Amino acid sequence: MPKSPSPESDNPYAVPGLSEPTPYPPREPVGHQLSGHLPCARCRYELQGLSIASNCPECGLPISATILAVVDPYAKELQPIPHPRWTFAGLMVWATGALVTTGLMWLAHLGAMAYSLFRIQATPSWLASVIVASTLLSGIGVLALVRPHAKIRRRQQLAAAIAACGFLPFAWLHWELFADSAQSLGFEFFSSQPDEARVVTRLLCGLLGVLITLGLRPNARVLVSRSLVLRTGKVDRQTLYALAAAFGVGVIGDAIQLASLHLRPVSMDVMRSVGMALAVLSSLLCTLGVVGLFVDTWRLRHAVLSEPLDLGQLIATPLMGGSHEPRRA
Numbered sequence: 221m222p223k224s225p226s227p228e229s230d231n232p233y234a235v236p237g238l239s240e241p242t243p244y245p246p247r248e249p250v251g252h253q254l255s256g257h258l259p260c261a262r263c264r265y266e267l268q269g270l271s272i273a274s275n276c277p278e279c280g281l282p283i284s285a286t287i288l289a290v291v292d293p294y295a296k297e298l299q300p301i302p303h304p305r306w307t308f309a310g311l312m313v314w315a316t317g318a319l320v321t322t323g324l325m326w327l328a329h330l331g332a333m334a335y336s337l338f339r340i341q342a343t344p345s346w347l348a349s350v351i352v353a354s355t356l357l358s359g360i361g362v363l364a365l366v367r368p369h370a371k372i373r374r375r376q377q378l379a380a381a382i383a384a385c386g387f388l389p390f391a392w393l394h395w396e397l398f399a400d401s402a403q404s405l406g407f408e409f410f411s412s413q414p415d416e417a418r419v420v421t422r423l424l425c426g427l428l429g430v431l432i433t434l435g436l437r438p439n440a441r442v443l444v445s446r447s448l449v450l451r452t453g454k455v456d457r458q459t460l461y462a463l464a465a466a467f468g469v470g471v472i473g474d475a476i477q478l479a480s481l482h483l484r485p486v487s488m489d490v491m492r493s494v495g496m497a498l499a500v501l502s503s504l505l506c507t508l509g510v511v512g513l514f515v516d517t518w519r520l521r522h523a524v525l526s527e528p529l530d531l532g533q534l535i536a537t538p539l540m541g542g543s544h545e546p547r548r549a
Contacts, residue, residue, distance in 0.1 A: 254283070261286040298446050298528050299369040308524045310364025311443070315510075315517040317358025321394070322510045324351045326503075328398045348398040352391045359387025365439045376438040383435030386428055393425040416481055423474040426502070429467035433460050444516070447523035459512045466505035473498025 258267045265278040267286065275282050301307055324347060331343030362384040367377050397418065437460040477495035480488040 301369045310361045313361030315514040317354045319514045320354040355391040379435040380439045383432045386432045426471035433464040463509035470502030
């Protein structure tokens with residue numbers, strides 16, 4: 221009987237004339253033991269030295285769940301931050317200054333309203349100075365976004381630097397708005413005849429807010445993209461876009477109020493009401509945007525203060541040629 225052209229095979233389904241498929245090359249062995257520092261994602265118990273297939277001895281959370289929570293799949297692609305503590309401090313100064321400024325603005329508005337309605341002097345004389353100081357402090361913190369790490373595009377650095385410089389006129393506009401807030405409403409929401417000069421000042425303030433926010437956004441996204449929290453959907457990606465849009469709503473409202481000052485009385489009342497409503501909406505949206513900015517900045521502290529964690533830093537790779545057979549019971 222002629223010999224089959226195919227090689228000998230133990231496979232009962234082998235087809236004569238066809239050779240056996242080439243087996244896959246052996247995979248590099250993967251370690252089974254945690255060699256790096258890894259606190260449990262739930263109870264912070266130190267898991268170093270335990271098997272990746274086991275559970276946390278304290279709370280019972282699977283160690284694989286903790287690994288998924290802390291390992292960054294893009295760790296090797298991210299640039300190192302040379303001064304992480306200073307960078308994070310600058311970010312917090314920026315966000316905190318913006319939050320304090322927003323809160324003091326509402327305080328000035330409420331105090332001016334109390335004076336207008338009840339002739340109660342509730343606005344402290346130093347409030348405008350503190351608003352200006354917190355605005356400038358926020359601008360100083362923004363310097364951390366000019367070049368947080370290497371390989372930032374020049375146009376992004378220039379945009380962030382211009383945005384930081386924009387806090388100087390921003391602070392001056394705030395002084396113009398709130399220096400005499402005890403005698404007139406801070407935002408004139410309920411004024412029967414808006415002051416044209418103050419409306420123009422608010423309009424310029426809103427335009428500057430849009431430009432500053434858009435100028436900072438590219439470099440802010442560079443830092444946000446370092447966080448695994450972003451990739452799991454826990455950080456709002458559009459906080460700065462939403463803040464710019466909120467400033468834009470106020471700009472439109474002030475522009476409508478400004479136009480109403482040069483129209484007939486009937487048209488003026490309608491347009492003034494629309495502009496006032498947009499100004500109120502803008503103030504509320506800006507407040508929510510600043511609060512969201514502060515919360516997101518705080519939640520990014522781990523992404524800025526610590527280097528992104530790679531899987532190879534947690535799991536020891538066994539030596540080639542060693543025994544990887546499971547131990548018998």
